[in-house]
Amino acid sequence: MQLENYGNFPQTIPLVIEDEIFLYPFMITPLFLENKENIEAVENAIEFNRLVMIAVSKSGKEGSRDKDSFYDVGVVGNVMRKITLPDGKVKVLFQGVSKAKIIDFVPSSNIFATVDILAEETKNDIELKSLINILIDNIKKLSRLNNKFPADLIKAIEENDMPSRVADLVSSVLKIKKDEAYKIFSNTNLEQRVIGIIEIVKNEIESYKIQKEITQKVNSKIEKSHKDYFLKEQIKAIQKELGADNQKEEEIKLFKKRLKAKKCFMGQEAYKETKRQVEKLSRMNPDSPDASLLQTYVEMVLDIPFGEFANVKFSVSSVEKQLNKDHYSLEKAKERIAEYFAVKQLLEQRNIEDLKSKGTVLCFVGPPGVGKTSLANSIAKALARPLVRVALGGMEDVNELRGHRRTYVGAMPGRLIKGLIDAKKMNPVIVLDEIDKLGSNHRGDPSAVMLEILDPEQNHEFRDLYLNFPVDLSQVIFVSTANDIRKIPAPLKDRMEFIELNSYTPNEKYHIAKDYLIPQELEKHGLKKDEVSISKATIELIISKYTREAGVRNLRRVFSKLFRKVVKKILENETITKVTIGIKDLKEYLDNPIFEIEPADKIDVVGVSNGLAWTAVGGDILKIEAIKLKGKGDLKVTGNLGDVMKESSTISYSVVKYLIDNKILKIDEKDIPKTFKEKDEKELVDCSEIYKRYDIHLHIPEGATPKDGPSAGITMALALASVLSNRKIKSDIAMTGELTLSGKVLPIGGLKEKLIAAYKAKIKKVLIPKKNYERDLEEIPQEVKNSLEIKFVEKIEDVLKEALI
The missing domain is CATH 1.10.8.60 (Helicase, Ruva Protein; domain 3)
Structure with a gap:
């Protein structure tokens, strides 16, 4: 077909926009058209015996006929045949004639474009011929790697003496992106176009080489895996013939089944670690010493109740009901526990996820036997959750809580993970018993691990060394108990709220x-x-x-x-x-009675005062005795006393001396030697002679029992004042208070236990510091307050006024 038969160029002809590939002048290609404008353009070309221009749409702009939506270079040719298909599409047989460039296209004209023929040029025929030979050699190399260039196509390329036709033929076979194809297609310099095609062919050769190497490696691995599979199957068959059981295989299947069931409840790290260990176990010989250790680990992990929770919802009323059912009195403790769970219930009702698991850890503090652990038992009953008790008394090895690394012989998880396994739920009530008796040594400090366990910001990712992955403890309700709050480390105190459980009254x-x-x-x-x-x-x-x-x-x-x-x-x-x-x-x-507290003496004596003391098992009456002996004014203190109490005795003695020197405390003049003034020979009384010429022996009985603390200050001062003034002390009065060097009475702790002890000893009057009188009397049982006359004192003078006869 000759272009001359269709007139001179440039000329305006119908435009068809193809979405898929560039067409070349030598090609006879079927096209399937469904776009309305494309069909009208073809029909116009057939009706008026015109050429038609085939352009290619740009990537991402298929179906559009805007000026910038297609490339401006394409192929001019004629429509050889047109067939309308049943689905409304039109099949066209197109024959390319020449490359052409769109000079002008107006979208409003819809189907027509002004085009001109695109002529190619060459500068050096010899160089072009050499480039064509290089291109043919590379095509032969590529054909050996894949079947893209069959032998008849290579022969056609070799026999063709038109370099332009060879370049177009190779370009039509290569699968390249539209932008790159346009760059080569529109280049009118034939040498540059051939060089670009050579580069593309070389890149494809390298790509196919790499693919071939990868394919060979993959095939070799597949062959090896098939070989291993068949060998394993043969071993199984041999073992079956020999009568060997397939217990291990069944166990591995069971492990995988259980792991799959827990996958959505375990953390991603936990699942990956467990899966890795199960696969490792499946490859091990059952007789290997490591196999049993690994199997123990897998069984332990799969026993952790991931995703299993007990009675997540609870009510404050059920907690209060259970506490009242199991415990008499302890009103403040029960009220605080109810408040704690009231907050949790409200967060649950309002679905505040971030704060549900966060909150203060309760710690019950008090003497043995007052109901600390039984309160935790009642909480577990009320919530319908399992109870786990972790005894911390004397624990020194940090691995008891954190778990042992699996590299050690006999390694096991920590007590908390064991507790979850025993409880079979992820939200039990865990009682950390005797938290004040944690020890520490070269193997670590367990109290440091407790900081992580009891911190709501950290315990959602508690990492047990044996498991080697984090476990969420945020749903666990931790309750701790202690006898002496002073022995708990300060950082650990900060994690807990303390509820004091004091001594019970006889009633x-x-x-x-x-x-x-x-x-x-x-x-x-x-x-x-x-x-x-x-x-x-x-x-x-x-x-x-x-x-x-x-x-x-x-x-x-x-x-x-x-x-x-x-x-x-x-x-x-x-x-x-x-x-x-x-x-x-x-x-x-029963055997002979054991008197708890001796009743107070009924006889008033000199130098014996009744103090009130706090002990780990409740309150007690502390008798303090003092006598004076001829000497040089020394003070001797005996009894099993701590440093604080020894210092308190020295302060008390100094205060009493000050009272004597300032004639606030009157001394019996019969015990003081008289002195005479040199001039008028008048008798004078020097009160300081009483403590200068006498030694004082201060004794606190029951030397086998250690005693310490400052709250016996006023009691010791009273005994010293009594013995130096030779005045009796009321036998039915007891007291407690810390004494300063200036004679002030400071507040003390453990008032409830002390007053209960006075009540049991049938004391009539009790002297306490003013601040304790103002703030602590509400906690004292009414029966105790009814039986005692409780008075406050601010200075040592108040004590002497109330107690000395």
């Missing part, structure tokens, strides 16, 4: 015994309520004479001892249907 102990201890012990010993009768007076006598404690633990033991003897008595004599235990019968069932 509280009676109700606890009647309503809780006796029914529980009867049930434990297989006795019925109507088989044993204990009078109120008997219970009160047991409380006052047979126990010495702040709580009720020993009281429970006494009832247990009673009921064991009752059981034996019933079995020995079948005619007995009921056993009555009165005051007179106690000698038969």
Whole structure:
């Protein structure tokens, strides 16, 4: 076909925009058209026997006929045939004639463009011929790597003597991007166009070489894996023939099944680590020593109850009901616990996720037997959650909490992870018992690990060394207990809120015994309520004479001892249907009484004062004795005293001396030698002679019991003032308070225990610091306040005025 038959160029002809590939002049190509404008352009070319221009749309702009949406270089040719397909598309057989460039295109004209023929030029025929030979050599290399250039195509390229046709033929076979194809297609310099095609062919050669190498490596690995698979299958078959069991295979399948079930509940790090260990175990020989260790690890991890929670929702009313059911008194402690769970319930109702697991860790502080651990038990019951108890007393090895690394022989996870496994839930109540008795040595400091465990900001990613991945402890409710808050490290105190559980009064102990201890012990010993009768007076006598404690633990033991003897008595004599235990019968069932606190002396004496002391098992009466001996004014202090109490005795002695020197404390002049003035020979009395000529011996009895603290200051000062002034001290008065060098009385701690001790010792009047009187009396049981006359003192003079006769 000749261009001359269609007139001179440039000329305006119909425009078809193709979305897929560039067409070349020598090609006869079928085109499938569905665009309305393209179909109209073809129909116009056929109707008026015109040429048609085929342009290519740019990437991302297919279907558009805007001026910038297609390339300005394409192919001019004629439509050989047109067929309308059933689906509305049009199939066209197009024959390319020559490359052309769009000079002008107006979108409003819709289907026409003004085009001109694109002529190619060459400067050096020899160089062009050499480039064509290089191109043919590279095409042959590429054909050996893939089948893109078959032998007949290579032969056609070699026999073609038109360099332009060779370049177009190779370009049509190569799969290159539109922008790169346009760059080559539109280049009118033939040498540059051939060089560009050579570069593309070389890049494809290198790419296919790399692909071939990768394919060979992959195939070799696949062959090896197939080989390994067949060998393993043969080994299994041989083992089956030999009678060997397939227990390991079944276990591995079970591990994988359990791991898959827990995948969505475990953290990503936990899942990856466990999966890696399961796969490692599957490759191990069952007889290998490491196999059993690894299997123990996998079993331990899969036993952790990921995703299993107990009764996530709870109510404050159920907690309060359970606490009141299990405990008598302890009103402040029960109120604080209810407030704690009220906050959690509100966060749960309002679905405030960030704060649900955050909150203060409660720590119950008090003497043994007052109900610290049993309060935690009640919390667990009320929440319907399992209870885990972790005894921290004497723990020195940090790995007990953190877990051991698996490199050590006998490695195991820490107690917290074991607790979760035993509880079978991820949100149990964990009681950290005796947190004040944590130890530390060269193996670490467990209290440092407790900082992470009890910190809501950190415990959601607690890392156990044995597991080697983090575990979320944020849903666990931690409750700790302690006897002495002073022994807890300061950073650990900051993580907890302390609820003090003080000593029980005799009346509280009676109700606890009647309503809780006796029914529980009867049930434990297989006795019925109507088989044993204990009078109120008997219970009160047991409380006052047979126990010495702040709580009720020993009281429970006494009832247990009673009921064991009752059981034996019933079995020995079948005619007995009921056993009555009165005051007179106690000698038969129990040993000699153990007096808890001796009643106060009824005789007023010189130099003996009653102090009130706090101990780990409750309050106590501390008698302080003082005598004066002829000497040089020295002070001797005996008793098992700590440094603070020794310093307090020195301060008390100095205060008393000051009172004497300033004649605030009157001295019996009979004990003071007279002196005479030189001029008028008048008798003078020097009060300081009383402590200059006498040594004072201050003694605190019960030397086997260690005693320390400043709260006996006014008691020691009173004893010293009494012995130096020779004035008696009221026997029915007791006191507590720290004394300063200026004679002021400072507040003390443990007031409730001290006043209960005074109440038990039948003291009538108690002297306490003013600040304690103003802030702490609300906590004192009403029966104690009704039985005692409680007065406050501000200075040592107030003490002397109230106590000395």
